Amino acid sequence: MRGLHRRPQAVVIYIGRYTIPLLFVSVLMGFLLIYKASAVLMAVRSLDLSQKSVVIDPGHGGIDGGTHDGEGLLEKDLNLEVALLLKAYLESKSMRVAMTREKDMSLEEYSDLGGSRYRRDLAARRKLINQSGADVLVSIHVNSRPNRPDSRGVEVFYHPKAEEGMKLAASLSQAIDRIVFRSFLEADRLRVRILPGNFFVLREAAMPGSLVEMGFITNPEDKKLLQDPDYQKAMAFAIGVGIIDYLRKSAIAGQTMGPLRRPFGKLLRNR
Ligand SMILES: [Zn+2]
Numbered sequence: 367m368r369g370l371h372r373r374p375q376a377v378v379i380y381i382g383r384y385t386i387p388l389l390f391v392s393v394l395m396g397f398l399l400i401y402k403a404s405a406v407l408m409a410v411r412s413l414d415l416s417q418k419s420v421v422i423d424p425g426h427g428g429i430d431g432g433t434h435d436g437e438g439l440l441e442k443d444l445n446l447e448v449a450l451l452l453k454a455y456l457e458s459k460s461m462r463v464a465m466t467r468e469k470d471m472s473l474e475e476y477s478d479l480g481g482s483r484y485r486r487d488l489a490a491r492r493k494l495i496n497q498s499g500a501d502v503l504v505s506i507h508v509n510s511r512p513n514r515p516d517s518r519g520v521e522v523f524y525h526p527k528a529e530e531g532m533k534l535a536a537s538l539s540q541a542i543d544r545i546v547f548r549s550f551l552e553a554d555r556l557r558v559r560i561l562p563g564n565f566f567v568l569r570e571a572a573m574p575g576s577l578v579e580m581g582f583i584t585n586p587e588d589k590k591l592l593q594d595p596d597y598q599k600a601m602a603f604a605i606g607v608g609i610i611d612y613l614r615k616s617a618i619a620g621q622t623m624g625p626l627r628r629p630f631g632k633l634l635r636n637r
Contacts, residue, residue: 402621405621406618406621408621413613413614413617415459415460415461415610415613416460416461416462418461418462418501418502418613419461419462419463419464419498419499419500419501419502420456420461420462420463420464420500420501420502420503420504420609421463421464421465421466421494421495421498421500421502421503421504421573422449422452422453422463422464422465422466422503422504422505422506423449423465423466423491423495423503423504423505423506423567424442424445424446424448424449424450424465424466424467424506425441425442425445425505425506425507425508426441426442426445426472426507427442427445427446427467427469427470427471427472427473428442428470428471428472428473429472429483430442430472430484430487432445432507432508433508433509433510433583434510434583435583435584435589439583439589439593441507441508441510441583442470443470444508444580444583444592444593444598445506445507445508446467446468446469446470447598448506448580448598448601448602448605449465449506449602450468451598451599451601451602451603452504452506452602452605452606453465454602455602455603455606456606456609459606459610462500464494464498464500466490466491466494466495472487473486473487473490473491473494474486474487474490475490476490476493476494477489477490477493478493488566488567491566491567492566492567492570492571495567495570495571495572495573495575496570496571496572500573501573501574501613502534502573502574502575502609502612502613503567503568503571503573503574503575503576504538504575504576504577504578504605504609505565505567505568505575505576505577505578506577506578506580506605507577507578507579507580508579508580508581508582508583508592509521509579509580509581509582509583509584510582510583510584511582511584511585512584514584515584515585515586516585517582517584517585518581518582518585518587518588519556519557519558519559519581519582519588520539520542520546520547520558520559520578520579520580520581521558521559521560521561521578521579522535522538522539522542522558522559522560522561522576522577522578522579523535523560523561523562523563523565523568523576523577523578523579524560524561524562524563524568524575524576524577525562525563525564525565525568525569525575526562526563526564528568528574528575530574530616531568531574531575531576532560532562533574533612533615533616534574534575534576534608534609534612535560535576536560537608537609537611537612537615538558538576538578538604538605538608538609538612539558539560539608540608540611541604541605541607541608541611542558542578542601542604542605542608543556543557543558544604545600545603545604545607546597546600546601546604549600550596550597550600551591563577565577574612578605580592580601
């Protein structure tokens, strides 16, 4: 019968000097985490593509054919075909799209600078790109390596000093790997090469930009693909998906850093 006489056990909570502050801090951290997580979710859900714009630069044009296969196939035409498909895709997602050219033309007459025809064409491209006020620039080109016809594949360039350009290049590469190489070509061993490149349009653009070399005109397999409307469609779709993916990621990064950066940024500016 000893149990009957047992005294009820008291529940002892040890409240030390740090218990209350620790409890307070962990509850606060919990709220902050929930706040941040919901802000990120909101950013992903509410990324309003109709408020985003892209400037597409189909390389070369008009008198400037770009690279060629020596049999009449010109880079400028392939660039424009994919650029127009990309424009249509982005517009189907309600995005605003600007183009440095929409037909087979060079741009030197739009330049307000002097110099050679080539320099004036580039100056006009810079003007059109920066006047567009777009969020992102993508320049579209075709590669060539006449002395190495075995060179093939896609290369995506960013300006070596551009952190955002590098992130954009990474998003584009992942989308091209997935959509063009794995899904369309079922070529698991092909991978996009991401490379730094000091290209004029990347250096001069006011917004994050990447330059996509869609394949080698000097490689027989790539040359066939570059002219294949289905490859062109897959490439345009992949570039579009990569652009949207980049914009989503940067919206999330803005939200994650925002609550901290904003008040401190204001403090620093007001000093
Ligand atoms: Zn080119």
